[in-house]
Amino acid sequence: MIELSGLRYRNIRIDSLTIPPGIISVIGPNGSGKTTLLRLCSGIAVPETGMILINGKPSRETDVGWVNEFPDKNILFSRVSDELASAPRFSHQPCAETDSAVKNIAHQMNIAHLLDRTIKELSGGEKILVALASALVQHPKILVLDEYDSHLDETRCLQIEELIRTSGVPYVIRCTQQMETAARGDLLLVMEDGRVTLSGKPVQVFASLDQTPFYPMSWRCKV
Amino acid sequence: MRLQLNAAHANRGEWSLAAEGTFGEGVHLVSGDVGSGKSTLALMMAGLLSHSDGTIVREGIRSSMISLQFPEYHLTGSTVAEECRSWGLNPETILSEIMLLDKQHRAPLTLSRGELKRLHLACVLAKKYDLLLLDEPFSSLDAREKERICRLISQRTSGITVLFTHEQTIFPLVDHLWEIEQNVLIERGELPDALSHWSHAPVLIQKLIASGKRLKNISPSDLQEAVCRT
Known part of the structure; x- marks a missing residue:
């Protein structure tokens, strides 16, 4: 379980929230605190007071994969193959294992053709795919995705979701502005002004949002 | 033109x-x-x-104007208000429209990404x-x-x-x-004729077309109208 208690950080106010394993989607208006909550869950930011525990451990003691929505902030190296190898290399994995991990994830993500490219040569969507592959290469316990789907087509998003489901990452927390993506998750959190105002299964939460633009268009159109 | x-x-x-x-x-x-x-x-x-x-x-x-995929690439002002001025626009007019007036003294990169995109698009769309x-x-x-x-x-x-x-x-x-x-x-x-040949059509539009709905266009009201009409 991910347990948040007495959490205070900038405008974030979450008194108590328990998140079970699965794919958790976070939605809400611009500026409501989605990215800040994701930064706290990933350990990039540390609560001013209160705590976040992932299976009983603080975020910073957990293996985390993180994908920033602005991928240039995520990427450290100039070559795609070096970027994918960065996490295994930083954790001193043997060269042969690193090479095979890089090849595997590139193959699974369908980006093997990008391995010899430089980051500068990539499109915005390709940078997101590289950032996502780098986050997944070492099988994190929690994968945190900040609007990765803004720059990807729907087919790619569905392929990636399938890959994430089968990869066995216990917790995936993602914020999204695509309500169809949010509708496919296991749990949905709605944020407003730094607080989680609704949480539950997507079908329950969206039932309270049916008069707003946040209701999934495909549900409105009944397809 | x-x-x-x-x-x-x-x-x-x-x-x-x-x-x-x-x-x-x-x-x-x-x-x-x-x-x-x-x-x-x-x-x-x-x-x-x-x-x-x-x-x-x-x-x-x-x-002509191009709005790049990542709004960070457009920034020149060190505050939100300066960013508006750098486009030759009045910050008060622009920022009150997009409800960011209270953040006018902040550095643009401290805004959330959605707010930054909102700021950028407001500046782009304010001119013809x-x-x-x-x-x-x-x-x-x-x-x-x-x-x-x-x-x-x-x-x-x-x-x-x-x-x-x-x-x-x-x-x-x-x-x-x-x-x-x-x-x-x-x-x-x-x-609407082009819609039936659209190979990258979003799944929702593909499904509507496959179920025989006739779309006039693809705005949210067109999609809902097509659902209600047939």
Whole structure:
């Protein structure tokens, strides 16, 4: 379980929230605190007071994969193959294992053709795919995705979701502005002004949002 | 007014993009897979990327603007208010419209990404350009803001507007559809007829068409109307 208690950080106010394993989607208006909550869950930011525990451990003691929505902030190296190898290399994995991990994830993500490219040569969507592959290469316990789907087509998003489901990452927390993506998750959190105002299964939460633009268009159109 | 691409090619190493076609006044939508060359085409149409072959003719276009995929690339002001001034705009007018007036003294990069995109689009859409190229304009925006931007785009009464996007559900009224497939720009034609040939159509639109719904256009109200009508 991910347990948040007495959490205070900038405008974030979450008194108590328990998140079970699965794919958790976070939605809400611009500026409501989605990215800040994701930064706290990933350990990039540390609560001013209160705590976040992932299976009983603080975020910073957990293996985390993180994908920033602005991928240039995520990427450290100039070559795609070096970027994918960065996490295994930083954790001193043997060269042969690193090479095979890089090849595997590139193959699974369908980006093997990008391995010899430089980051500068990539499109915005390709940078997101590289950032996502780098986050997944070492099988994190929690994968945190900040609007990765803004720059990807729907087919790619569905392929990636399938890959994430089968990869066995216990917790995936993602914020999204695509309500169809949010509708496919296991749990949905709605944020407003730094607080989680609704949480539950997507079908329950969206039932309270049916008069707003946040209701999934495909549900409105009944397809 | 029109922008004409005559066998214009962009090359990057072994990768290339071939573009042929005429963009007249109205709203155009260009779709294609990740890495297919949408941003490259946008840069080429804006005149920011030189084409290796062919010609690009701009007829009657006196002003043009490109909104890049990532709003960070546009920033020049060190505060939100300065950013508005750098576009020659009055910060109070712009920021009260997008509810960011209370953040006018903040550094733009401390805004949330959605707020930054809102700021950037407000600056872009405050002026009239004959050619307006919008690369992923809806990324990071919440559903309410996407609908507002769509209304503003649909209200443009003159000029050429080209959207390059992966958006799945919220679109403005679109006049003309294009796709990039296997490194070639393909003209699908006017809506609604073009919709049946749209190979990158979002799943929702594919399903509506497959279930026999007749779409007049792809704005949220058109989608709902099609559902209710038949």
